[in-house]
Amino acid sequence: MSDTEVKDDRKYSKDHEWIKVEGDLVVVGITDFAQNSLHEITFVEISEVGTSLESNSECGLVESMKASSDIFSPVGGEIVEVNSELEDAPEIVNEDPYGKGWMFKLKPSNLDADLAGLMDPAAYKEFIESL
């Protein structure tokens, strides 16, 4: 897994999701490690805009050719945007998990506390190497 990419500008969850703070909002996606393990992503579904989420609550799913995986929101808040491009082209998540493959944006409700529970890039690298 030495060729797995981990970006420096965000934080990571044990469910292999990343979050990036952009102004007042938080962008959420899955990591390169996650897309690589799932392989061939065929379907992404995220709860509707306006949904309020607790941190670590289930808010969608990703389907690959082999399996179905739940998406959890690493931070609590309200979903304000869902990446609609993934509806017709879910493979974008495989191609660009940290960029165009982002999944949803939310307005965080308790950001500082939620961030404290997430891993920085170095800790996440160590985490995936330990798997």
Next chain:
Amino acid sequence: MNDTLKRTHLYDWHVKHGDVIPFAGWEMPVRYTDIREEHMTVRNSVGLFDTTHMSRFLIKGPQAQVFLQKLTTNNVSKLEINEGHYTTCLNEHGGIHDDLTLYRVGEDEYIWITNASNGPKIHEHLMKHSSNFEVEVVDKSRDITMIAVQGPKALPLIKRITNSDISEYRRFSCYRLKLAGYDCYLCRTGYTGEDGVEILVLDTPFNDEGKQKAISFWDELLKAGKEFGVKPCGLGARDSTRLEAGFVLYGHELDEDTSPIEAGIPYAVKFKVEPQYIGFDVVKQHKNEGGIRKTRIGLVMIDRGIPREHYPVLLNGEVIGEVSSGGLSPILNKGIALAYVKPESVNMGDTVAIDIKGRMRKAEVTKWPFYNPEVYGVSRTQ
């Protein structure tokens, strides 16, 4: 990885070229490149599958036919030499102990090919019952490599490595011949919905020499198929092609509590047989008088979503059954499923809901295969 997992003769090749995962007690390739790409190669051209993880039993002796009729549901007496058929092996309650392909390869000689996951169970079953008959049961699983060559270009590929006139070989036939110089049984069968063959490469013991022989034969197939764009295909494509064809898989559609009539495979069951097989009465009742507890249907998604095993199926808000296998159909680019529902609860064309993790999604009751049989599958090349 778990050191109790078994490997096929081709394991070294798989590790070098594909993603190997644990499956039914075996380490097998799930894919070499992309499941969808491998799937479409089978539908459009030809793909190779290592199916050596399946179990192969040689059954021979003066009472082989009677013995096999006692244990299986299709009509064994109808099998000519060099013919095979799909059949099931039942328990005393008419539930499916296993589904299998049975080939008659000699006057009193048959080959029983069965699911990897059921190998040990079936071996025990065969040994237990064989003591009452003049038969010998030999487990040949480790001495024979098995490779499926599947797709509309499968026969053209095989024609390149044999001098035998294979065009005469019908579906479910099984002939012993030389392929690329190797002593093989060539069976015109498969599990993808496409035309094709399953090859038993004889005399490949599970040692260095046998493994090398198996890998060399696999390489010969790849070489012979190069002009057709042949691809090695993993278990992912094996599952997606069988699902799209509507074929049952043991542990999903079939188990000890499901009869062949409930499973929608009545062609595997015959009643003018002598002796009557184990489970005969229950299956006859299911066939003629009813009493089935569930029935198998096909579902294609109307809404977005991918159905998966155990998802509830609802009609007018009431649960009528559950999905037994589901996934994406690469041909339709839609979610498809096989499901068990209460008998007579739905008709073809009805709309039901599938509970996808709390989200109710519409699906249509449909027949299988899920693809258009005039465009894909075995019927277009026959």
